[in-house]
Amino acid sequence: MAKQSKNEKMENIVSLAKRRGFIYPGSDVYGGLSGTWDYGPLGVTLKRNIMNLWWKMFVEDREDMFGVDAAILMNQKVWQASGHVDTFVDPLCEDTLNHRRFRTDHILKDAGVDAEGMTMAQMDEAIETNGIKSPDGNPLSKSRTFNMMFETHVGATHDERSVSYLRPETAQGIFTNYKNVVDSFYPDLPFGLAQQGKAFRNEISPRDFIFRSREFEQMEIEYFVDPGEWEASFDALLKDIYAYLEALGLPLENIHELEVPAEDRAHYSKRTIDIEYDFPIGKEELLGLAYRTDFDLGNIQRVGGRGMEYTIKGTNTKFIPHVIEPSFGVERALMAVLSAAYTEDEVNGEKRVVMKFPEHLAPVKYAVSPLLKNKPELVEKAREVYSILKKKHGAVMWDDNGNIGKRYRRQDEIGTPYCVVIDFDTLEDDTVTIRYRDTTEQTRCSISELR
Ligand code: ATP
Numbered sequence: 001m002a003k004q005s006k007n008e009k010m011e012n013i014v015s016l017a018k019r020r021g022f023i024y025p026g027s028d029v030y031g032g033l034s035g036t037w038d039y040g041p042l043g044v045t046l047k048r049n050i051m052n053l054w055w056k057m058f059v060e061d062r063e064d065m066f067g068v069d070a071a072i073l074m075n076q077k078v079w080q081a082s083g084h085v086d087t088f089v090d091p092l093c094e095d096t097l098n099h100r101r102f103r104t105d106h107i108l109k110d111a112g113v114d115a116e117g118m119t120m121a122q123m124d125e126a127i128e129t130n131g132i133k134s135p136d137g138n139p140l141s142k143s144r145t146f147n148m149m150f151e152t153h154v155g156a157t158h159d160e161r162s163v164s165y166l167r168p169e170t171a172q173g174i175f176t177n178y179k180n181v182v183d184s185f186y187p188d189l190p191f192g193l194a195q196q197g198k199a200f201r202n203e204i205s206p207r208d209f210i211f212r213s214r215e216f217e218q219m220e221i222e223y224f225v226d227p228g229e230w231e232a233s234f235d236a237l238l239k240d241i242y243a244y245l246e247a248l249g250l251p252l253e254n255i256h257e258l259e260v261p262a263e264d265r266a267h268y269s270k271r272t273i274d275i276e277y278d279f280p281i282g283k284e285e286l287l288g289l290a291y292r293t294d295f296d297l298g299n300i301q302r303v304g305g306r307g308m309e310y311t312i313k314g315t316n317t318k319f320i321p322h323v324i325e326p327s328f329g330v331e332r333a334l335m336a337v338l339s340a341a342y343t344e345d346e347v348n349g350e351k352r353v354v355m356k357f358p359e360h361l362a363p364v365k366y367a368v369s370p371l372l373k374n375k376p377e378l379v380e381k382a383r384e385v386y387s388i389l390k391k392k393h394g395a396v397m398w399d400d401n402g403n404i405g406k407r408y409r410r411q412d413e414i415g416t417p418y419c420v421v422i423d424f425d426t427l428e429d430d431t432v433t434i435r436y437r438d439t440t441e442q443t444r445c446s447i448s449e450l451r
Contacts, residue, residue, distance in 0.1 A: 010280040013338050014209050016353065020414050022046065022338075023210065035206030035214030037331075042414055045363035045395065047217075050248065050333050051196055053360065054219045057244050058194055065192045065221070066181050070173025072198060073154060073164050078172050081303040082296065088168060089145035091120045092204050093127070095134035096141050103204040104143045107132060117264045120145070148201045166200035171325060173197075174222045175296045179308060189310065189321060190233050192223035196330070208281045210331040217330035222296075224310070224321035230291055234271060234324050238289055241275065241326055245286075248333060249358040250340050254278040255286075268295035277336045286336055287328040294320040337361060341415060347440050355415030356438055364416045366396045369407055371423040373400040382422035385432060385447060389420070412437055420450070 017023040022043035026036030039047055059065045079085050091104040104123045105115035111132045115123050120143045126132075127140055134140050150166040167173065174193045181193055196219045206212050225233045245255055260272040270291045277286040297308040297320045309318045341355040359365065366389050370382035379400070390396045397416065399407050404421065411419050421433040425444075432450065435442045 007280050009339070009342065010209065012353070013280065013342050016342070016355075016413060017043065017209075017338065020410075022414075026215075035203055035212070037210050037213060042363040046337070046357070046361060047330060047334055049361045049363070050337060051217070051219065051330060053247055054244060054328065054333075055194075055196065057247065058192075058219075058221060058240065064187070064190065065194050066185065066187070068174060068177050068181065068193050068195050069197065070170070070177055070195060072167050072173075073152075074167060074172065074176070076163050076165070077303060078176060079149065079165055079168075081299040082172055083299075084149060084165075084168060085147070088149055089147050090204055091123055091143040092146040093124075093143045094141040095136055095138045097138040098134075098136060100134065100136065101204060102134065102140075104140075106205055106207075107134070107140065110135075117261070146202075146204055148203065150200050150202050167198075168201050169199050169327075170195045170197050170218045170220045171222060171296070171327065174220065175300060178222070178224070178297060178300075179306060182310065186313070188313070190223060190225040190229070192221045194219070194221045196220075208279075208284075210335055211279065211281065211284065213331055219328040219330060219333075221326045223324040223326070225324060227294070227319065227322040230270075230322050230324060234289070234291055237324055237326050238273065241287070241289060245275075247358070247360075248337050248340075249356075249361065250277065250336050254336075254340070256283060258285075266290070266292075266295075268293050277332075279335060280339050284332075286332050287326065290325045290327070292323045292325050294322050296323060297321065352409065352412060354412040354437060357415040357417075359417045362395070362415045362417055364395050364397045364411070364414060365393050365418065367399045367407065367411045367416045367419045368396060369399050369404065369419065369421050371404060371421055377427060378422055378424070381426055385420060385422055385450065388447070389450065408435060408440075 020042060021040035024038045024040055025032050026038050027033040059067045092101055093104045094101050108115040108123060108126055111130060113126050113130060124142050149168050152164055153162040154164045155162050174195050199218045200215050203212055203214050206214055223233055223237060254277055256276045258274040258276055260274055265272050270293060272290040274285045275287045276283050301308040308320050310321050311318045341357045343354050343356050345352050368382055368386040368389060370378035372378055386398050408419060417437045419435040426432055430447050431444045432447060433442050433444055
């Protein structure tokens with residue numbers, strides 16, 4: 001929180017998101033629930049536009065990708081075999097006086113010590129040697145591991161056999177369906193399975209708005225390749241990731257590749273790139289691209305006992321395919337889009353806040369207004385124009401609240417690219433004013449052109 005309050009741009013975005021109906025703190029009326037966020041009318045559309053664009057670019061537009069949508073609750077064996085039950089942990093330390101709990105690597109990071117690659121013992125040592133205290137100024141305990149999966153029970157009995165988890169990633173729901181899809185479609189290698197959906201992690205310290213939440217959405221692909229040809233697919237997917245980030249309107253200079261060094265990678269991974277973004281909170285992970293070898297399918301074959309081998313058509317060549325995994329977080333993409341779009345400028349000597357979303361992401365494409373709302377003839381004409389645009393574009397807002405200047409300010413804040421105003425000239429010559437968000441320029445065009 002302290003970090004956020006220092007960061008004015010982030011604070012402005014959080015406050016605009018709430019004020020204008022994009023994102024609200026979860027369970028707010030009951031005092032909130034840390035790490036959860038609710039999407040308002042504009043937020044849900046913006047988020048959907050981001051997810052639909054991904055689905056279009058990575059699934060619909062391609063021949064080599066197949067979509068799946070697996071259940072969130074899965075057999076506990078999935079999470080045992082994947083290693084999540086034993087190793088999906090973060091280091092947790094505690095304020096020894098008030099017992100508030102923190103992620104040890106975050107405590108170190110906030111104190112300017114990079115904990116990447118450190119063991120838990122090394123982190124504790126760094127806390128001691130640097131004299132680091134809790135944010136409340138008290139001594140910290142030694143660290144212990146904390147498993148981030150939310151545990152639950154399936155069915156009416158609560159025993160070890162009924163344990164399940166809210167999935168901490170969507171990836172495993174893809175691996176468990178690999179064989180099903182191969183049996184139904186028998187695609188040629190390389191091919192990918194893609195999934196979007198909720199993931200849950202009991203983060204020790206959720207923070208930085210939606211960046212680190214306890215409930216969030218992922219968009220993941222498992223791309224199955226011949227082990228000898230993984231590098232070409234890895235490079236191609238990296239290029240596709242950049243095309244998507246560009247379509248989100250993210251400036252290239254804010255995107256960075258972190259080649260994760262061998263000692264920080266999962267033991268099975270031969271290459272991982274974290275794509276980082278210059279968020280207002282600093283440079284942080286936006287998404288990951290990892291070469292996971294045959295780790296996951298191999299585990300399923302070993303533990304589940306089902307053959308995961310792929311047979312090259314017309315041959316006896318069989319092997320477990322290797323996997324390249326691009327893993328996107330929707331909230332992080334959304335936060336990057338919000339921060340790239342957030343702009344302050346000056347119009348006629350007045351400060352203006354404008355969300356410069358790319359047009360295809362903007363939750364509202366057109367706002368339609370009668371110049372004066374107490375003139376029935378203007379309202380009637382404006383309603384006619386509204387219906388025409390609404391039928392064509394869907395994402396059209398009726399706005400007759402306050403004077404025209406106020407309406408423009410409001411539409412700028414929600415990122416509406418075009419405001420269409422119906423005035424007395426419209427009644428004479430069927431032309432309307434179009435006002436452009438980015439330049440504030442106004443032009444006239446005929447209603448038939450709008451059509
Ligand atoms: P971090 O190191 O930031 O905790 P991670 O490396 O654990 O992230 P992955 O397990 O690789 O993350 O998950 C893939 C993607 O899911 C991340 O790149 C991120 O976009 C998203 N993600 C992960 N955890 C969260 C979270 N708590 N809140 C929002 N998005 C998340």
